[in-house]
Amino acid sequence: MDVASVLSNVAKKQNILKLLTVLQLTAYLWPPDATLKDGESADFIIIGGGTAGSIIASYLVKHKNISVIVIEAGGMGEFETQQPGLYPFLAKTEYDWKFTTEPDVTMKPPNKRIIQQGKVLGGCSQIGFAGYGIGHPKDYAKWAAITNDSSWTLENLYPLIKRTEKVTDKTILNSPDVVFHGTEGKLRLKKYHSGINDGFFEAYKEMGIDVLNDINSNHTFGYTNSFNTIGDGNRQSTAYSFLSPERENPNLKVAYHSLATKIIFDVNKRAVAVRVLTKDKKYITIYVKKEVIVTAGAFKSPQLLMLSGIGPRYHLESKRIKVISDLPVGQNLQDQPSTVMVYKMGPKRPVPPQNPHELPTQLMEGRVAIDKCQNRADYLIRSSLFLTNLSFLQACSFIFNIRNEVCDRLQKALSQRQAHLVTHLLLYPGSRGEVLLRSTNPEENPIIKPRYYSNPRDLERHAEYLEHYNRIVNTSYFRRLDAELVDPGLERCKGLKKGSNAYWKCYVLGMASTLHNYVGTCAMGSVVDSELRLIGVKRVRVADASVMPEIVGATVQGTVYIIAQKLVDILFKEYNLSTH
CATH class of the missing domain: 3.50.50.60 (FAD/NAD(P)-binding domain)
Known part of the structure; x- marks a missing residue:
């Protein structure tokens, strides 16, 4: 395939x-x-x-x-x-x-x-x-400062959040975290708790990163099962x-x-x-x-x-x-630059038929700071385990738009092993793009120039943060599975020492994607x-x-x-x- x-x-x-x-x-x-x-x-x-x-x-x-x-x-x-x-x-x-x-x-x-x-x-x-999340309190505090309007602080926005949400997850409803969420709104939110992500959570704990019930104003750094905008089998x-x-x-x-x-x-x-x-x-x-x-x-x-x-x-x-x-x-066009990382995990096993009323993969989310003393996370992780060749290749090429030949190389290297597909997002980039008119024809799409990494500091930071995340290969869980990062074989990166700063910068640019x-x-x-x-x-x-x-x-x-x-x-x- x-x-x-x-x-x-x-x-x-x-x-x-x-x-x-x-x-x-x-x-x-x-x-x-x-x-x-x-x-x-x-x-x-x-x-x-x-x-x-x-x-x-x-x-x-x-x-x-x-x-x-x-x-x-x-x-x-x-x-x-x-x-x-x-x-x-x-x-x-x-x-x-x-x-x-x-x-x-x-x-x-x-x-x-x-x-x-x-x-x-x-x-x-x-x-x-169908992912869902709310930013850090400091994000909205900056908005309030820019507009000179304190009503944009997260504290003052919480009533709007609670009016929107209808959290149905029992691990939230039966915990102190429920105070940050709504239970009577119209937007149903759920998490998956099948246990398929437990090995990764074990690895994150070993790396010194908290595993959380929920990411909120009291718990801003760590990993958790993602919230999804799904309820009663419907999007x-x-x-x-x-x-x-x-x-x-x-x-x-x-x-x-x-x-x-x-x-x-x-x-x-x-x-x-x-x-x-x-x-x-x-x-x-x-x-x-x-x-x-x-x-x-x-x-x-x-x-x-x-x-x-x-x-x-x-x-x-x-x-x-x-x-x-x-x-x-x-x-002022902004996006969170995303880089795809693929890890070879345990052997493939039989997969039950997919339920169309549920997501095909069970997402994890992580917000990680290099220095735990700082206010906000440096990078965000969205990841899940892919159990079949079909689902992995579809995600790699069709969803994340990685070049076909790269996805084929990754799949060949995975062989009969499961894939942990990670989208590694740089938070708070300094780069700015723009949107311009292509013509005065309203049916013609505009010119879009994201200008990712036009601020050189963004590339330096993102490379550093990929290296920081890749420490996961040294955890007990990954060693038990003989798990490793799969090298995508990028032509531009040949000759660079794997794990070096130059390699990670080359990797960032060659495996770039977006979560839009x-x-x-x-x-x-x-x-x-x-x-x-x-x-x-x-x-x-x-x-x-x-x-x-x-x-x-x-x-x-x-x-x-x-x-x-x-x-x-x-x-x-x-x-x-x-x-x-």
Whole structure:
């Protein structure tokens, strides 16, 4: 078995799943497709029914006098988006924007890289790997300092977290850690406790790293079984958890396969309407009575704003776009650079049939600091044990986009052994990228330049942290299994002494990947204010990952929920809406 045969198998399964959409097995879950008329209006227009947009819409429509139109570029979720076990087949499908980056000269080789972002109701919460986490208290304290608004500290955000979560894991519910979580919210969260990760936890303890019941404000460093947005056998996307219960609410209209192409402002710089390209390829204008809320994500939100005249003057004028507000839209792009490490573990053993209602692997999460006296972790680990050739090769090539020939070499070296696949994320990178307009055509994806490791210190740090993690090979558990790091045989690294600083730096660049934690392109403090209002204009707010001024030390999706809930509170106060 090689990557080519695995990718062929993936394509066949994707085609089979696509045939299931004809049956509309999950259509009953979602708001019906609204046919919008040119000139109609609503109190709020939400651009992007993704992770944040679904939450915000679900709260606003509960008020009897509020009308909401959601403009969603993708479609409804289908059978495969609802089954947690099928997430490996969702990349590069109609549910994915299929963005690609520009060739990155800081990477080796400097190829274009594939970015997965949800193009479906529920957004990334509907197609990602269902991981969940909240950042370190200092992350949000920095936001509060940037915005000069203490309401963004984690202490003040906890009520929003608790309002969102419905933790069902008994190890949390029956422990002191429950005080950091919600138990009555709509988003079900669970952990897996099969014992398959116990050997790794034993190794981490031997390395002097705590094994935790939960990572929270009291326990910021250590390893634990990951939280997953899964409950009752279903993926707990925000579309499913929040918006689905409002699917018959007459205050809500969702226009699927419709693209917002421009926000229209009057002479006083007040947003008055949104130009929309419908699924029938017709342009219509929808008028707004109160506010336009942009929740299209870290790439499409800045693209829409720039097409609407909000962005860097020099860039907009180069595209002959009239400048309405000169702001650094599209700048400050951040992600957590990720490097894939593969360890040869114990012998393969029979694997039971996969349950599509559960994740195919059981994830661990670790947040590790080189110096335990410091405040925040240096790196984050997401890892799991892969028991079959098929699952490993699919993850290596199709999900993490490692070059096919490298994945084949790794698989050959694994032979009949299990694989511990580690994604090693550098937290708090200093490098910054940007998003630019490719053209004034709203259907053309923007230019994306992540510029990973453009700050040389990031590469030095990441290499050091890989070496720090690799101490695991010296633990008793790894020695019992004769486990080892599999050398991927990178051409550029030949001749370098394995384990040397030069080798690890070469390894970082050659095995680079991403978990798609993109943020910062409409940042608080420079593009929006602390109440998420777009600076320099009126009646527009942005509320998605793009508003994070600095990336948090966790999977960012959990923080997107917080941002959405924060805007709900702001809007309810602003318009004297009834409490929720």
